[in-house]
Structure formats: C-alpha cells, structure tokens
Amino acid sequence: xxxEESNEQKLNRRAFIKSTGLFAAGVMIVPSHVVxxxxxVPPSDKLNIAGIGVGGIGRSNLRNMSSQNIVALxxxxxxxxxxxxxxYPNAKKYKDYRKMLEEMDKDIDAVMIGTPDHTHxxxxxxxxxxxxxxxxxxxLTHSVYESRMLTKLAKETGVATxxxxxxxxxxxxxxxCEWIWNGEIGEVKKVDAWTDRPIWPxxxxxPSEKMAVPETLDWDLFxxxxxxxxxxxAYTPWNWRAWWDFGTGALxxxxxxxxxxxxxxxxxxxxxxxxxxxxxxxxxxxxxxxKVTYYFNERPKKGKINMPAVEFxxxxxxxxxxxxxxxxxxxxxxxxxxxxxxxxxxxxxxxICGTYAMDxxxxxxxxNPPPTTGELRRIPNAMEGGHEMDWVxxxxxxxxxxxEASSNFxxxxxxxxxxxxxxxxxxxxxxxRRLEWDAENMxxxxxxxxxxxxxVSSDKFEVIDGHPxxxxxxxxxxxxxxxxxxxxREYRQGWSY
Numbered sequence: 120x121x122x123e124e125s126n127e128q129k130l131n132r133r134a135f136i137k138s139t140g141l142f143a144a145g146v147m148i149v150p151s152h153v154v155x156x157x158x159x160v161p162p163s164d165k166l167n168i169a170g171i172g173v174g175g176i177g178r179s180n181l182r183n184m185s186s187q188n189i190v191a192l193x194x195x196x197x198x199x200x201x202x203x204x205x206x207y208p209n210a211k212k213y214k215d216y217r218k219m220l221e222e223m224d225k226d227i228d229a230v231m232i233g234t235p236d237h238t239h240x241x242x243x244x245x246x247x248x249x250x251x252x253x254x255x256x257x258x259l260t261h262s263v264y265e266s267r268m269l270t271k272l273a274k275e276t277g278v279a280t281x282x283x284x285x286x287x288x289x290x291x292x293x294x295x296c297e298w299i300w301n302g303e304i305g306e307v308k309k310v311d312a313w314t315d316r317p318i319w320p321x322x323x324x325x326p327s328e329k330m331a332v333p334e335t336l337d338w339d340l341f342x343x344x345x346x347x348x349x350x351x352x353a354y355t356p357w358n359w360r361a362w363w364d365f366g367t368g369a370l371x372x373x374x375x376x377x378x379x380x381x382x383x384x385x386x387x388x389x390x391x392x393x394x395x396x397x398x399x400x401x402x403x404x405x406x407x408x409x410k411v412t413y414y415f416n417e418r419p420k421k422g423k424i425n426m427p428a429v430e431f432x433x434x435x436x437x438x439x440x441x442x443x444x445x446x447x448x449x450x451x452x453x454x455x456x457x458x459x460x461x462x463x464x465x466x467x468x469x470x471i472c473g474t475y476a477m478d479x480x481x482x483x484x485x486x487n488p489p490p491t492t493g494e495l496r497r498i499p500n501a502m503e504g505g506h507e508m509d510w511v512x513x514x515x516x517x518x519x520x521x522x523e524a525s526s527n528f529x530x531x532x533x534x535x536x537x538x539x540x541x542x543x544x545x546x547x548x549x550x551x552r553r554l555e556w557d558a559e560n561m562x563x564x565x566x567x568x569x570x571x572x573x574x575v576s577s578d579k580f581e582v583i584d585g586h587p588x589x590x591x592x593x594x595x596x597x598x599x600x601x602x603x604x605x606x607x608r609e610y611r612q613g614w615s616y
Contacts, residue, residue: 177233408436
C-alpha cells in the first residue's frame with residue numbers, strides 16, 4: 120500500500136511556481152535585489168548560493184564555491200548531510216527544496232544541485248523558473264526528454280548554467296580539441312571509450328524484506344517523481360546509481376566525463392542510431408557490464424580537417440577496447456587516472472586521453488607533443504574548483520554581455536541526451552537490432568507497434584542434492600511503450616514537468 124503523504128509533501132509544483140510569481144513563457148524573473156532587474160550582480164558582490172542535495176558530491180561543489188555566501192541547504196537525509204550542515208552553521212536547513220525556494224526566494228541568487236539523478240530535473244527546473252542560476256551535477260538529467268526540456272528552459276530564462284563535468288573546463292580538454300582540429304591525427308572515424316565503473320553493485324533485484332525508514336530521512340521526498348516503493352537501505356544514500364528508477368548506471372555516471380572530449384572535439388551532435396550488448400538485463404537495475412555503440416553522421420569541416428561519420432563505442436564493468444597498435448608495452452590508456460579514457464583512431468595517428476580528458480598524448484609522439492596555441496578560453500584550476508567558479512563568474516555577468524560557463528546547458532543538454540540515450544539501447548537490446556534514432560522528435564523509429572521484449576524480473580539459483588537449479592522469471596513488455604517511457608518517464612502524482 121502506498122504511504123500516505125503529508126500536506127507539505129503534497130506541495131504541488133505548479134502551485135509552487137504560481138505562488139512564487141515566476142515567469143510567463145520566455146520572460147525572465149530575477150530576485151528583487153538584483154540591480155535594476157537586469158540580471159547583473161556586480162563582480163565585487165558575493166552570490167547567495169543554496170545547495171540542494173549536499174550529502175555527497177554536492178558538499179565538494181559547495182566547498183569550491185565557499186568564497187560566496189552559502190545561505191541555505193536542502194537535503195532529504197539530514198544524517199548524510201550533517202557534515203555539510205556543519206560546514207555552514209548559519210545556513211538555513213530544509214528537507215524540501217521547494218519550501219526553501221518559496222521561503223527564501225529573495226535571499227537566493229543561485230542554486231547548486233547534487234541530488235540523485237532522478238531528481239536533477241525537477242530541482243533544476245524549479246530553480247530556473249524561480250529565476251535562480253543553476254549548477255547541476257552530471258548526468259544533467261535522468262532521461263532524454265528532461266535534458267531537452269532543460270536546454271529549452273535555459274534559453275527561456277536566461278539564467279547562468281553549468282553541468283558538473285569539471286573536465287570540460289580543463290586545459291587538457293582544450294589541448295585535445297586543438298590537436299584534432301589542427302589535423303594532428305587526421306580524420307577520426309572511430310572512437311573507443313571506457314570506465315572502470317560500476318564500483319557499486321549492479322544487476323540487482325528489488326529487495327523483498329521490509330525495513331523501517333530512518334528518522335533522519337524523508338523517504339517520500341527522496342522518491343520525488345519516481346514511482347512509490349518501500350524504503351530499503353540498498354537504495355540510498357549511495358547505491359541509488361544502480362537502480363533504473365533513481366540512477367543511470369555506469370554510463371550515466373561517467374560518460375559525461377569521458378565522452379565529453381569526444382563530443383566536444385568532434386562536434387558530434389546527435390546520433391542517428393545506437394545498439395548495445397551487456398551482461399544480464401533486468402527490470403530493476405543496470406547491468407554489471409555493457410558495450411554501447413553510437414553512430415553519428417558526417418559533420419561540417421572543423422579547422423584543418425573534415426568530420427566524417429563516426430562510430431563511438433562505450434565499454435564499462437570491466438570490458439575494455441583492444442589496446443591500440445603502437446602503445447608502449449605495459450601501458451593501457453587511462454592508467455594514470457585509472458578510471459577510464461578515450462581512444463581517437465585517426466587516419467594519421469591515435470590520440471589517447473584519460474577521464475576528464477586528462478594527460479592526452481599521441482602514440483609515437485609521447486616525448487614530442489604537438490604545440491597548442493592557447494586560443495581557446497582557459498579556466499584556471501579547472502579541476503580544483505575552477506569549473507564551479509567559472510559558473511559563479513557567469514552568474515555575476517548580465518545576460519547581454521555574459522560569457523557563458525564552459526559546460527552551460529546549451530552544450531551540456533545535448534551531450535547529456537546522447538549519454539542517457541545509450542541506456543535505451545541497453546534496455547531494449549532484446550530487440551536484437553540497431554535502433555534508429557530520430558533525435559529531433561526523441562523517438563526510435565524502427566520498433567513495431569506489437570513488438571515485445573522479454574526482460575528478467577527474477578533470477579534465483581540454488582544447489583539441491585549437488586545439482587544446480589535455476590529459476591529465472593521474465594517479464595514481457597511492449598517494446599514501443601517501453602521505449603517511450605524510457606525517453607519520457609511518467610512522474611508520480613504531485614510532480615510534473
């Protein structure tokens with residue numbers, strides 16, 4: 120039976136938006152203290168920043184913004200968030216971010232969001248509609264549709280935005296771009312990328328045992344727009360990444376970092392198709408290991424090179440691409456960081472970089488790397504808070520003259536769409552075909568109305584009298600309806616787009 124919600128938890132987002140006097144379509148509303156309503160805070164002034172989701176990576180993001188005023192903190196789990204609460208004892212504390220935005224509207228200029236993936240969109244959209252600048256952790260959203268909506272909303276509101284893929288601000292990212300655009304490895308038609316994630320359990324079944332909700336956790340607010348399910352410690356505070364209702368698996372967690380230099384340097388845009396294979400897929404959580412291949416069309420020439428069609432392949436869960444020819448014995452790409460990396464296969468050479476585009480090199484030119492011009496905008500200390508402070512700078516600039524942050528939503532939204540679209544390929548792989556993607560309309564076009572997929576719902580194993588006994592159960596799902604629900608998930612009552 121569904122848990123009865125309190126009146127406060129039933130706070131309707133539409134009513135909230137109406138009550139705070141937000142914008143009509145396309146009209147930006149800014150806090151009343153902002154100079155002349157022009158959306159400009161003098162550079163000498165400090166931003167008033169609120170944090171939503173501050174128990175994990177959000178705490179680190181706020182630490183990198185602590186030269187500003189941290190005025191409010193919202194988290195559904197006050198035990199997990201207690202260390203961050205201790206960092207800012209004067210900040211007002213909330214469990215429901217909507218109540219925070221309503222009560223402190225005039226006292227908040229900008230919001231940092233570090234919640235689980237499934238609540239990124241609602242917290243970000245509500246903050247933007249309230250006229251707040253937004254820094255949102257990666258992946259930007261849980262679904263393709265949510266990414267498209269945030270990209271649109273960023274344009275409509277004009278607020279300063281940034282996704283938390285800090286490598287996007289790094290000098291190494293710009294080095295990769297310069298080398299490729301200068302033709303140092305020729306034309307690139309194939310790229311491989313991988314991560315060592317997941318480092319949390321995946322391929323899990325939904326727990327059946329009952330557990331009491333901790334007193335410090337508001338379970339209903341944690342669920343947010345996701346379907347109701349009873350609390351279990353397997354879901355939060357960290358392992359939510361594994362579960363389809365809450366997270367986006369290893370692909371969603373790391374591709375916004377590792378695909379980022381590939382997407383930026385090759386100006387990939389949207390794929391026209393994708394396909395996947397993986398370890399066992401079930402109805403509840405992402406697989407233990409997977410391989411996802413995206414196909415991109417030819418793009419306009421960039422710098423000195425043409426941009427031919429590209430095949431991009433992603434590996435995780437211990438799967439890796441073959442070691443490229445010419446790589447020194449004993450090495451594997453990304454060894455220094457150890458979390459993964461990307462291999463650009465060019466017609467004249469092979470470029471390799473680690474996670475965040477770190478430590479790029481061209482095979483055979485390790486000791487004689489190509490020069491860089493420094494023409495691309497540099498962000499000091501990008502990996503030690505510069506990414507966050509680049510956003511702070513953008514927040515203080517008026518929209519008319521603003522230099523947008525490095526991974527603003529106009530860039531991060533489309534990148535994130537590509538990342539989470541890969542999970543469509545994973546979850547629909549029982550169709551056993553390359554899936555054709557109509558990116559403009561966010562639809563897979565080669566699924567029939569009456570086609571089904573069979574997905575594991577339970578997989579039990581035991582040994583009886585020395586003999587193995589398997590009890591695998593499957594759920595049959597209409598593939599077209601499933602695809603539509605993965606692109607745009609249905610929200611629980613009380614939450615809306």
